[in-house]
Structure formats: C-alpha cells, structure tokens
Amino acid sequence: MPNLVAMLEILVAFSILCVAAVRSSDPQLFNVLSYGAIGDGAFGKAWDDLCGSTSNYVVLQIPNGKSFFLEPVNFKGPCKPSHLQVQIDGNLTAPTKPGDDNEGIQNWIQFVSLEGLVVNGSGSINGQGFAWPPHCKRPTALVFHNCNNLQILGLQSFNSPRNHISISSCNYVRLSNVYLSAPETSPNTDGIDISESTNIRIQESVISTGDDCVAINSGSSNINIIRITCGPGHGISIGSLGHHESYATVEDVHVSSCTFIGTQNGARIKTWQGGSGYARNITFKDIILESVNRSIIIDQFYCPHKTCPSERMAVKISSVRFAGFYGTSLDRRAISLNCSQTIGCTNINLDNVNITAATPSEKPYASCINAHGMAYNTSPPVPCLIH
Numbered sequence: 001m002p003n004l005v006a007m008l009e010i011l012v013a014f015s016i017l018c019v020a021a022v023r024s025s026d027p028q029l030f031n032v033l034s035y036g037a038i039g040d041g042a043f044g045k046a047w048d049d050l051c052g053s054t055s056n057y058v059v060l061q062i063p064n065g066k067s068f069f070l071e072p073v074n075f076k077g078p079c080k081p082s083h084l085q086v087q088i089d090g091n092l093t094a095p096t097k098p099g100d101d102n103e104g105i106q107n108w109i110q111f112v113s114l115e116g117l118v119v120n121g122s123g124s125i126n127g128q129g130f131a132w133p134p135h136c137k138r139p140t141a142l143v144f145h146n147c148n149n150l151q152i153l154g155l156q157s158f159n160s161p162r163n164h165i166s167i168s169s170c171n172y173v174r175l176s177n178v179y180l181s182a183p184e185t186s187p188n189t190d191g192i193d194i195s196e197s198t199n200i201r202i203q204e205s206v207i208s209t210g211d212d213c214v215a216i217n218s219g220s221s222n223i224n225i226i227r228i229t230c231g232p233g234h235g236i237s238i239g240s241l242g243h244h245e246s247y248a249t250v251e252d253v254h255v256s257s258c259t260f261i262g263t264q265n266g267a268r269i270k271t272w273q274g275g276s277g278y279a280r281n282i283t284f285k286d287i288i289l290e291s292v293n294r295s296i297i298i299d300q301f302y303c304p305h306k307t308c309p310s311e312r313m314a315v316k317i318s319s320v321r322f323a324g325f326y327g328t329s330l331d332r333r334a335i336s337l338n339c340s341q342t343i344g345c346t347n348i349n350l351d352n353v354n355i356t357a358a359t360p361s362e363k364p365y366a367s368c369i370n371a372h373g374m375a376y377n378t379s380p381p382v383p384c385l386i387h
C-alpha cells in the first residue's frame with residue numbers, strides 16, 4: 001500500500017513537471033478577435049485575461065490581414081506570466097479626429113510596469129497625425145514606462161500625432177528593425193524619446209519625422225544606437241537638458257554607424273541656460289551625412305523661444321567624441337560648438353571628420369566658443385580646438 005502512494009506521488013509530480021514543460025515551450029494565446037468586436041475594448045479584455053493567466057508564457061495576438069480601430073489602451077502590469085509577448089501583425093488605425101472617448105488622451109498604446117515584455121510584429125500603428133488640430137492635445141503612439149528587459153522588434157508607426165515611441169524609467173531595452181515615419185513638417189513627432197532609462201540599445205531602424213530622430217533626456221545612461229538611418233527630422237539629440245534650472249544627467253551614450261539624410265542637425269547636444277548636472281562620455285562615430293543642415297552641434301544656450309534670460313549656471317558637457325564623420329552640409333556653418341563662458345565644455349574631441357558643402361562652390365566652416373579639446377584630421381578646421 002505505501003508503495004502505491006509513493007508511485008502515485010511520483011506520477012503526480014511527473015505530470016506537474018510535464019505541464020510545466022509544455023507551458024514554457026508552447027505559449028497560451030490570446031487572440032483579440034476572440035474577444036468580440038474590434039474597437040470595443042477587446043484589447044483591454046484580452047489583456048486582463050493574459051495578465052492574470054497561470055501560464056508562464058503568454059502571447060497577445062493582433063493578427064495580420066486585419067485593420068483594427070485604434071483606441072487608447074493601457075497594457076498595465078505587473079502580470080503573473082514571466083514571458084509576455086504582444087504580437088502585432090495587424091494594422092491599428094486611429095480615428096481621423098479626436099472623438100468623445102479619446103479627446104485629450106496623451107497616448108494611444110501604453111505599456112506600464114512590465115517585466116520581460118516582447119512587442120513584435122509586422123503590423124503598423126497609424127496615428128493619422130495630420131488629422132489632429134494643432135491646438136488640441138496630441139497623443140504619443142507607443143509609450144513604455146517602467147518596463148525592464150523589454151524588446152521591441154519590427155514594428156511600424158506612421159504619422160503619430162506626437163512622439164512615435166517614448167521610453168521612460170526602463171532598464172534593459174532592445175529595439176530593432178523598427179520603421180517610424182511622419183512628414184517633415186509635422187510638429188513634435190520625435191521618433192524615439194528616452195528618459196530616466198538605462199541600458200538601451202536601438203539598432204537597424206529607419207526613422208523619418210518632423211522632430212528628433214532619437215532624443216536622449218535626463219536620467220539616461222548606457223545608451224547605444226547602432227545602424228540607424230534618420231531623415232528628414234532634427235537628428236539625434238542629447239537633451240534638451242536643464243530646462244527650468246533643473247539638475248540633469250546623461251552619460252555613456254554611444255552612437256555609431258548611422259546615416260543622416262536631409263536632417264536639420266546631425267549629432268547634437270543641447271542644454272538650457274541656468275540648469276546644472278552633466279552630459280558626459282558621449283561618442284558619435286562613423287556617421288554618414290547627406291545634405292545635413294548642421295552636422296555637429298553643441299549648444300549650451302538652447303532657447304527655442306527666442307528670448308531666454310541669461311544665466312551663469314549650465315549643464316556641464318565633457319568627454320565628447322565625434323569621430324569618422326563624412327559627407328555634405330547644407331548650411332555653410334557645418335559645425336557649431338557654442339559653450340558658456342562660465343562652465344564651458346571640456347575634453348571635446350573630433351577626429352577624422354570630413355564635411356564638404358552640399359553646394360560644391362561653397363566652403364563650409366566651423367564656429368567654436370568656449371569648447372576645449374583636440375581636433376585631428378578634421379575639415380573644416382575648428383578654431384578653438386587644438387589641431
């Protein structure tokens with residue numbers, strides 16, 4: 001008799017193991033189509049079931065061959081499963097004007113407080129940004145807040161009314177093969193905005209917008225951007241930092257093998273007067289420029305409103321390297337390093353920079369105020385650096 005009990009116990013243990021094994025390899029699927037009408041809270045209902053599931057691997061499926069009505073949706077955690085995937089293969093299309101349900105919304109799709117999320121797919125999010133009146137609040141297409149070990153793979157976002165992707169308070173994020181597009185004239189349509197986040201890798205993506213291609217804001221460190229094509233738009237920006245006399249920090253940012261086509265700026269660091277903190281250990285390396293208005297910019301007097309009070313404090317900019325820049329500039333002033341008299345910029349280094357004018361008869365030049373460092377094999381020459 002005791003033997004039988006032992007055998008039963010072994011059997012039970014074994015079947016639990018089997019179920020566990022099956023669960024880790026075969027995901028439990030939550031197809032939004034089985035949650036009723038499209039655009040009727042189906043995504044939210046599917047998410048609630050997925051998030052509370054006892055499986056450890058779950059997938060929310062937004063299948064292809066379908067167009068879905070985009071509603072504001074908040075995919076919120078924490079969730080029970082350890083592997084969460086959102087597979088977006090269908091197209092999500094926003095209404096052409098704000099409706100009663102979504103007037104004043106800040107985001108279309110929001111992912112909050114999730115661990116180990118993968119957002120993948122061949123689908124698209126069409127924000128219909130052109131249809132939003134300029135005076136009304138315009139939503140960001142995709143927001144990731146407080147997500148760790150996050151992967152964003154292969155998505156497309158068109159015509160977001162505001163930023164395409166915002167990443168805040170996230171740690172360990174990989175984003176690859178993403179395609180973001182909005183007209184050159186569309187206001188505030190940043191491609192990817194990063195703030196208060198660490199260990200971010202953005203790679204193999206194409207971003208055409210009316211504002212920054214990638215913007216790296218305060219609280220961010222260890223950011224790697226590799227093989228991105230930007231343009232049109234405002235280039236890859238660090239900042240703006242130190243607005244309203246704030247303390248801002250950005251460090252360990254490395255941008256390499258990127259191409260800028262017809263952008264207003266290439267590599268830019270911008271800080272407001274009156275702020276404090278630092279931007280340091282920043283590299284832009286192996287950059288190709290095609291008709292970029294201004295290729296290399298450090299601006300410690302950032303002031304988009306035309307009048308800003310003059311202040312002594314500034315966010316300190318140090319240890320910045322621009323290496324291997326090659327291509328053409330639209331503006332004759334191809335390089336502009338404009339640092340404050342009180343704080344200045346230190347250890348600013350350029351090497352192997354060769355920028356020629358997009359109009360062959362013109363000769364580009366560099367301007368430089370209160371920047372200290374070295375320039376090696378750099379054309380046009382940068383006056384205040386040691387050549």
Ligand SMILES: *[C@@H]1O[C@H](CO)[C@@H](O)[C@H](O)[C@H]1NC(C)=O
Pocket residue numbers: 064065066067090091124
């Ligand atoms: C989804 O969007 C893509 C890209 O715009 C388009 O090629 C495709 O035809 C769309 N599919 C459907 C079902 O609307």
Ligand SMILES: *[C@@H]1O[C@H](CO)[C@@H](O)[C@H](O)[C@H]1NC(C)=O
Pocket residue numbers: 089120121122123153154
């Ligand atoms: C991502 O989605 C594509 C289809 O769009 C699929 O082929 C691929 O296997 C998915 N990758 C992962 C890691 O889920």
Ligand SMILES: *[C@@H]1O[C@H](CO)[C@@H](O)[C@H](O)[C@H]1NC(C)=O
Pocket residue numbers: 222252253254281
């Ligand atoms: C600069 O950043 C790199 C990469 O994040 C890091 O390995 C290196 O230690 C940093 N250097 C300094 C001086 O902080």
Ligand SMILES: *[C@@H]1O[C@H](CO)[C@@H](O)[C@H](O)[C@H]1NC(C)=O
Pocket residue numbers: 264293294330331
């Ligand atoms: C180039 O930059 C300068 C200075 O910022 C600006 O005045 C000019 O309008 C820009 N040109 C284009 C084509 O963006």
Ligand SMILES: *[C@@H]1O[C@H](CO)[C@@H](O)[C@H](O)[C@H]1NC(C)=O
Pocket residue numbers: 301336338367368369
């Ligand atoms: C640098 O910034 C100061 C303060 O805004 C401005 O007066 C000056 O014209 C700028 N210099 C250059 C070369 O852009």
Ligand SMILES: *[C@@H]1O[C@H](CO)[C@@H](O)[C@H](O)[C@H]1NC(C)=O
Pocket residue numbers: 354355356379
């Ligand atoms: C810079 O690039 C131009 C255009 O390709 C080329 O003619 C020139 O020789 C290069 N200069 C240096 C110093 O490499």
